Amino acid sequence: MKKSFIIASIILLLIIIGAGGAWMLSQKSEPKADDQGIGHWFKSQPPRASFIEIKDLVITLQADDNRPRYLLLDVVLVVRGEEQSAQAQAFEPAVRSATVGLLNNQPFSDVRARTIPELHDQLLKRYQEEANQLGLKTLPFDDIMISKMVFQ
Template sequence: MKKPLIILLIVILLALIGGGGWWLMSHHTEDKKGTEGIGSWFTSKPPQASFIEIKDLVITLQAEENRPRYLLLDVVLVVRGEEQSTQSQAFEPAVRSATVALLNNQPFDDVRSRTLLTLHDQLLKRYRDEAAHLGFQALPFDDIMISKMVFQ
C-alpha cells in the first residue's frame, strides 16, 4: 500500500513542477515589454538613447581660388541616461572647440572628399583627446552622429 502512495505523490509532484515551469515560461515569453524569457531577468537594459544637438558649427576652409569656403556642420551627441546628458551638455564647448580645431583651414577639397565614416572617426578621436586633456576619464557620451554637412 505504501508503494502506490509514494508513486502517486511523485507523479503529483512532477506534474506540479512541470505545470509551474510551463506557466512561468509562458507568461514571461509573451510579455509585451520585449523581454526574452528567463534570461532577460538577469540582464539589465541600458537606458534609452537620447540626443544632444550641437548646431551651426561654421568652419573656414582653405580655397585655391582665393575666395572663402565654409563648412556648416551639425553634430549630435548620443547619450544614455540623465547623468551622461548633463555631463555632455557641460562638455559641449569642448566639442565645438575640438571640431573647429580639427577642420579649420584644411583644404576644401580634402574635407569635401572625406567619407562620413572617416570624418566621424576623426571627430571622435579628437573629442577623446580633448576629454583626456581636460581630465575626463572617458567621453561623457556614447557616440556622435553627423546630422548636417553643407559646403559653400
C-alpha cells in the same frame, strides 16, 4: 449501454486533456511582458539613447583660389541616461572647439573628399584628445552622428 458510456467518457476526457495541454503550450510559447516572474525585477534595463544636437558649427576652409569657403556642420551626441546627458551638455563647448580646431583652414577639396565615416572617426579621435587634455578618461557620450554637412 454501460460500456458505450464508459468509452464515450474516456474519449471526452482525452479530448479535454488534449485541449488543455494545447492551451498550456500556446501560453508558454508567447511570453507576456508583465508575466516574466520575479527574475525581471533584478534585471536592469540599459537607459535608452537620447540625443544632444550641436547645431550650426561654421568652419572656414581654404579654397584653391585662396578665397574663403565654409562648412556648416551639425553634430549629434548620443547619450544614455540623465547623468551622461548632463555631462555631455557640459562638454559641448569642448566639442565645438575641437571640431573647429580640427577642420578650420583645411583645404576645401580635402574636407569635401572625406567620407562621413572618415570624418566621424577623426572627430571622435579629436574629442577623445580634448577630453584627455581636460582630465577626463572617457568621453561623456557614447557616439556621435553627423546630421548636416553643407559646403559653400
